[in-house]
Amino acid sequence: MVSRLISRVRLSRFKKIVALAILFCLAVLAALGLTQFWQRPVTEAPGSAVAAETIISTEPIQPIPLSIELDxxxxxxxxxxxxxxxxxxxxxxxxxxxxxxxxxxxxxxxxxxxxxxxxxxxxxxxxxxxxxxxxxxxxxxxxxxxxxxxxxxxxxxxxxxxxxxxxxxxxxxxxxxxxxxxxxxxxxxxxxxxxxxxxxxxxSLYTPNAPFDQYLRGQKDAISDEAKAGYDRFKSYGCVSCHQGMLVGGNMFQTLGIFGDYFADRGTPITEKDLGRYNVTNNELDKHVFKVPTLRNITLTSPYFHDGNPKTLDEAIKLMGQYQLGVNIPQEDVDLIMQFLQSLTGEI
Incomplete structure (x- = not known):
């Protein structure tokens, strides 16, 4: 995928501009509802079956199945x-x-x-x-x-x-x-x-029927107007290029710090030894590559990132804008995006 390709090379300024342009195009596709690009069926959990429904989403995010079968x-x-x-x-x-x-x-x-x-x-x-x-x-x-x-x-x-x-x-x-x-x-x-x-x-620890899943299934009043606006911002900024699918993430890898040196700037507690230990490819270019985390139930799982550095969701969103998208997201939009993210909390 594009994000994986970007994560495997040292980005020159030109390549960073290209990367941002690609991310922007992906976000525009989602925001304009060009659904054929995003359409995919809900997939089953390993060893389970989706109960009595096959949903084809017209959004880059799909709902979690309402039930699965397990021994x-x-x-x-x-x-x-x-x-x-x-x-x-x-x-x-x-x-x-x-x-x-x-x-x-x-x-x-x-x-x-x-x-x-x-x-x-x-x-x-x-x-x-x-x-x-x-x-x-x-x-x-x-x-x-x-x-x-x-x-x-x-x-x-x-x-x-x-x-x-x-x-x-x-x-x-x-x-x-x-x-x-x-x-x-x-x-x-x-x-x-x-x-x-x-x-x-x-x-068995799946969390179905989040308000946003109800919204995806057609219940338009399941989330607030602020959450809907936050979802629009989430797509238009390009967050959805890495955080999509059923888990709103969790299905690709990405370099942390495309538009800046996150590790130098933040004084991250993760040491060079730890980074080496968690670099499965042993390739120097992959030292700062991590699995994109799921945003499901994100309001319950602070602190954030692999290093627990951002303590609040507000801070995490701003850091993602700065280091992954190359933008400073205004507080008004951050607040709206948080409203959307709150709607991703499912039934535990």
């Missing part, structure tokens, strides 16, 4: 595992420590804290609607929820770095797990089945 036995097992601190080496940290469901699926810390106070070096992205994503982690290093589950459990800085043999042993000590895995999996408790149960549970 409820595996969902319940995954729920137990997700909240169980025994998956950490010292029995103090669970998946929910960094992805609390009552905090928008995050921990609301700038940089998440792992076992024994270890600094993970990164901001925890929300776990809500993860089942609709095609890549995971800020660097996109995991291709599935099952693969992503390997990382935190075996990471020394996050959950202590247990071996999967030890994880299976600890899980197998509990009768509730032994019975549950026997009912849901033919081969009982295995590393693959533990990761599968965690993945199925996370797929």
């Amino acid at each position: 409820q036995g595996k969902v319940q097992l995954g729920d137990l595992l997700f909240h169980d601190p025994r998956l950490s080496a010292d029995n103090t940290v669970s998946c929910a420590t960094c992805h609390a469901l009552d905090k928008g699926g995050t921990d609301r810390k700038a940089l998440s804290i792992g076992m024994a106070g270890g600094n993970t070096g990164i901001n925890s992205p929300t776990v809500f609607n993860a089942g609709f994503m095609h890549r995971f982690n800020w660097d996109g290093s995991a291709e599935s929820l099952e693969e992503q589950a390997k990382g935190p459990i075996t990471s020394v800085g996050e959950m202590g770095g247990m071996s999967w043999q030890d994880v299976v042993r600890k899980v197998g000590e509990e009768s509730e797990y032994r019975e549950g895995f026997a009912e849901s999996y033919n081969d009982g408790i295995t590393p693959e089945n533990i990761r599968d149960a965690l993945a199925v549970f996370q797929r």
Whole structure:
């Protein structure tokens, strides 16, 4: 995609102008309603089915399905595992420590804290609607929820770095797990089945029926006039060129700092070592490339960005304008865009 191409090269001033022109054209297409460019069907979450409807959106954003089908036995097992601190080496940290469901699926810390106070070096992205994503982690290093589950459990800085043999042993000590895995999996408790149960549970954490989704489905009074104006601004400024699709993001990668050195200007707490660790390609040009985050439920997940640097949504919008679009968005438009973003909060 255009954004990915831009992120892989050192942009000269000329290339920056070209990039801005392309982003502007994409925004104009959306704003003018040239729908054939944007049309795409709602896609299903992995391992699930969209319930009784096939919606073709005429907007660059599509609604989240109202229901999906999942194995409820595996969902319940995954729920137990997700909240169980025994998956950490010292029995103090669970998946929910960094992805609390009552905090928008995050921990609301700038940089998440792992076992024994270890600094993970990164901001925890929300776990809500993860089942609709095609890549995971800020660097996109995991291709599935099952693969992503390997990382935190075996990471020394996050959950202590247990071996999967030890994880299976600890899980197998509990009768509730032994019975549950026997009912849901033919081969009982295995590393693959533990990761599968965690993945199925996370797929159940979708947030449908946001006011904006109701609006997309034809209920024109589901959002305020201010939110509608904010959506128009969101498209006209070009935000929608990276934040589109069902998750309003989450489906591409982008360089942070197309129109300025974000890292030098902001004094980001992410170190060069951390940037190297989260650079999955090991290419110097990709050091500042991150997965574009979803904007679903964005009002619940502060602070923002991979480094938790902007503490408020107001600040995050202005920084995106400055560093990604090369514009200073006036406060009036920022306020309208926030009204639109608030309409993206779904039913938890």
